[in-house]
Amino acid sequence: MLSIRNLHAKVGGKEILRGLNLEVKKGEVHAIMGPNGSGKSTLAHVLAGRDNYEVTAGEVSYEGKDLLAMRPEDRACEGVFLAFQYPVEIPGVANLYFLKAALNAVRKYRGESELDAIDFLKIAKDKMKLVDMDPKLMERAVNAGFSGGEKKRSEIFQMAVLQPRLCVMDETDSGLDIDALRVVAEGVNALRSPERAMILITHYQRLLNYVKPDFVHVLQGGRIVESGGPELALKLEAEGYAQWPEGNVEVAR
Amino acid sequence: MKSGNKAVEELTQQEYKHGWVADLDMEIAPRGLSEDIVRLISKKKTEPEWLLEWRLKAYRHWLTMREPHWANIHYGPIDYQAIHYYAAPKPKDPAPKSLDEIDPELRSMFEKLGISLAEQERLSGVAVDAVVDSVSVATTFKTRLAELGIVFSSFSEAVHSHPELVRQYLGTVVPYTDNFFAALNSAVFSDGSFCFIPKGVRCPMELSTYFRINARETGQFERTLIVAEDGAYVSYLEGCTAPMRDENQLHAAVVELIALDDAEIKYATVQNWYPGDKEGKGGIYNFVTKRGLAKGTNSKISWTQVETGSAITWKYPSCILLGDNSQGEFYSVAVCNNYQQADTGTKMTHIGKNTRSTIISKGISAGHGQNSYRGLVKMEKTAANARNYSQCDSLLMGDQCGAHTFPYLEVKNTSSTVEHEATTSKIGEDQLFYCQARGLKPEDAVNLIVNGFCKDVFLKLPMEFAVEAQKLLGVTLEGTVG
Numbered sequence: 001m002l003s004i005r006n007l008h009a010k011v012g013g014k015e016i017l018r019g020l021n022l023e024v025k026k027g028e029v030h031a032i033m034g035p036n037g038s039g040k041s042t043l044a045h046v047l048a049g050r051d052n053y054e055v056t057a058g059e060v061s062y063e064g065k066d067l068l069a070m071r072p073e074d075r076a077c078e079g080v081f082l083a084f085q086y087p088v089e090i091p092g093v094a095n096l097y098f099l100k101a102a103l104n105a106v107r108k109y110r111g112e113s114e115l116d117a118i119d120f121l122k123i124a125k126d127k128m129k130l131v132d133m134d135p136k137l138m139e140r141a142v143n144a145g146f147s148g149g150e151k152k153r154s155e156i157f158q159m160a161v162l163q164p165r166l167c168v169m170d171e172t173d174s175g176l177d178i179d180a181l182r183v184v185a186e187g188v189n190a191l192r193s194p195e196r197a198m199i200l201i202t203h204y205q206r207l208l209n210y211v212k213p214d215f216v217h218v219l220q221g222g223r224i225v226e227s228g229g230p231e232l233a234l235k236l237e238a239e240g241y242a243q244w245p246e247g248n249v250e251v252a253r
Numbered sequence: 254m255k256s257g258n259k260a261v262e263e264l265t266q267q268e269y270k271h272g273w274v275a276d277l278d279m280e281i282a283p284r285g286l287s288e289d290i291v292r293l294i295s296k297k298k299t300e301p302e303w304l305l306e307w308r309l310k311a312y313r314h315w316l317t318m319r320e321p322h323w324a325n326i327h328y329g330p331i332d333y334q335a336i337h338y339y340a341a342p343k344p345k346d347p348a349p350k351s352l353d354e355i356d357p358e359l360r361s362m363f364e365k366l367g368i369s370l371a372e373q374e375r376l377s378g379v380a381v382d383a384v385v386d387s388v389s390v391a392t393t394f395k396t397r398l399a400e401l402g403i404v405f406s407s408f409s410e411a412v413h414s415h416p417e418l419v420r421q422y423l424g425t426v427v428p429y430t431d432n433f434f435a436a437l438n439s440a441v442f443s444d445g446s447f448c449f450i451p452k453g454v455r456c457p458m459e460l461s462t463y464f465r466i467n468a469r470e471t472g473q474f475e476r477t478l479i480v481a482e483d484g485a486y487v488s489y490l491e492g493c494t495a496p497m498r499d500e501n502q503l504h505a506a507v508v509e510l511i512a513l514d515d516a517e518i519k520y521a522t523v524q525n526w527y528p529g530d531k532e533g534k535g536g537i538y539n540f541v542t543k544r545g546l547a548k549g550t551n552s553k554i555s556w557t558q559v560e561t562g563s564a565i566t567w568k569y570p571s572c573i574l575l576g577d578n579s580q581g582e583f584y585s586v587a588v589c590n591n592y593q594q595a596d597t598g599t600k601m602t603h604i605g606k607n608t609r610s611t612i613i614s615k616g617i618s619a620g621h622g623q624n625s626y627r628g629l630v631k632m633e634k635t636a637a638n639a640r641n642y643s644q645c646d647s648l649l650m651g652d653q654c655g656a657h658t659f660p661y662l663e664v665k666n667t668s669s670t671v672e673h674e675a676t677t678s679k680i681g682e683d684q685l686f687y688c689q690a691r692g693l694k695p696e697d698a699v700n701l702i703v704n705g706f707c708k709d710v711f712l713k714l715p716m717e718f719a720v721e722a723q724k725l726l727g728v729t730l731e732g733t734v735g
Contacts, residue, residue: 092705
């Protein structure tokens with residue numbers, strides 16, 4: 001489904017990703033772990049198509065298409081979903097209105113008919129239960145005045161409504177207390193499907209207590225320095241990232 | 254943010270849609286202003302002597318005044334002698350008795366504007382008075398309103414049909430000495446709307462006026478007067494357009510509202526005068542004085558404006574809260590794109606006890622637009638327990654535009670409360686990217702964000718107008734994001 005080969009990317013003139021390789025097949029859940037500054041969020045933003053992230057080398061193929069050539073909105077319509085680490089507030093725009101506009105944009109792109117308010121509301125109500133979303137929050141403006149936990153939950157809710165094929169979750173677990181973490185994890189688990197791939201980007205192992213990944217990768221110095229199964233996460237938790245000093249990566253270039 | 258900026262640019266580059274000129278048979282006064290011209294206008298309208306005298310006093314006073322330059326706007330000198338002060342579609346002989354008899358060219362003009370008068374009359378339940386250049390050309394629904402004792406007609410007509418009312422109220426809220434442009438208007442005003450709601454009557458439909466400048470090198474100086482007697486209610490809408498012209502055209506209107514005990518007047522404007530081209534050439538100078546007098550106890554005056562047009566806007570729809578417990582409201586969306594400039598806001602003068610006022614101002618600047626909010630909240634000594642809440646938000650798109658806020662407060666008693674909140678934000682890359690990451694195109698994202706920003710004001714507009722305002726905003730900002 002997703003194939004990243006030798007990806008190099010710069011932010012503000014500084015090279016952050018330095019030859020990243022990753023293969024993700026449908027149905028798989030990959031966890032990407034790494035210390036601060038290793039390039040985790042950069043990877044997420046490059047996949048979603050954020051400006052100011054300059055890809056200098058490498059390629060990313062998604063469902064056989066050149067992902068990097070697509071506009072951000074087209075990537076979203078093709079089924080790539082980024083759950084933001086810091087979801088943005090849009091004052092005055094009601095959550096449900098926003099989400100309906102988004103879902104209809106995706107449907108239109110796929111040549112499907114747009115949903116009216118009633119049909120949309122049915123879907124939304126259904127998905128709200130999935131992530132234990134407070135319907136009152138849905139009447140408020142997008143992320144406005146939401147707590148950190150509410151914002152993250154709202155991201156998972158959006159994901160549930162939009163039904164993407166590739167979910168990239170950028171530190172969705174950060175800033176959550178245990179209860180919120182569990183709710184978010186349950187939502188993620190409920191969305192796991194043989195047709196859908198997920199990339200969980202995280203700093204800590206604790207999310208992986210609730211969401212069991214098929215693969216764990218260690219990101220260090222802008223590339224993946226080790227890959228393994230769930231046991232790798234536990235090893236990281238015990239030993240930290242020190243065994244992959246950044247210096248080695250520089251040499252490896 | 255490259256793609257975002259491009260999107261904002263494209264969004265703002267949409268052409269002005271009302272820029273056509275109708276080929277009407279016109280009657281135009283010679284250029285320039287003099288006592289003779291004032292007399293000519295008055296004569297054309299077969300006005301009574303007192304009104305001519307009032308005009309002449311205004312004209313003489315105007316001669317002693319200077320054009321104000323304190324506003325945060327910049328323009329070259331205006332040659333007041335180069336303007337035609339009177340232009341009117343030639344009257345049909347005899348005068349039209351129904352809409353069917355109106356000049357077909359005129360009717361097709363209104364159809365282009367999306368206002369088919371006949372349709373309006375039949376379907377929408379909105380009574381319309383249409384003013385082209387200087388003259389009111391059609392007023393619909395008059396008979397139905399008359400049954401309730403409501404007078405809704407062109408100003409000139411009211412001068413003849415209800416001279417006592419006009420004489421009683423004209424210039425009582427905005428005297429001709431008020432300011433330079435108000436004095437000019439008082440001297441040469443050609444038409445406008447007059448509306449009188451008698452005691453205890455709730456006007457059963459929205460009243461509406463469409464203003465249109467058509468002729469070249471003319472000024473438009475309309476005058477609107479609305480009086481709501483005890484317990485009366487009226488909701489009034491005005492819309493404006495003008496053709497695209499390379500030269501600037503002056504529009505100096507005066508609007509006076511008077512609300513007696515327990516009366517309520519809602520006044521909404523969607524202003525879409527020609528804003529000039531992308532380089533800032535041409536466009537309307539919209540120098541307008543609007544003021545409401547909440548004269549009676551428990552009276553209420555509410556101004557809502559959506560200002561997307563004009564090269565320069567200079568207007569401060571204000572409320573004088575004289576009656577105890579009276580209320581004033583001002584809800585505004587002002588957009589400046591390309592080289593548009595706006596210096597707009599309100600004045601809330603609290604005189605009565607327990608008076609309340611609310612100010613919600615949303616300024617949007619794009620391109621090289623410069624948008625200033627200027628507001629005065631004045632609590633007189635007598636205004637015990639008066640309260641004001643002001644909120645002024647500015648939204649910037651791109652990095653060439655500007656937003657300015659000039660709030661003034663004068664509080665002369667110790668029991669009043671004044672609150673002021675202000676924010677300035679940029680349509681952020683973050684917001685835009687967030688929307689894109691959910692599948693929305695940048696232009697749709699901008700519309701969504703801008704409409705969200707203006708929501709508090711749009712909610713105050715009657716339904717059809719809110720939809721129109723939203724569309725207009727989309728068109729005005731087409732091509733802009735940042």
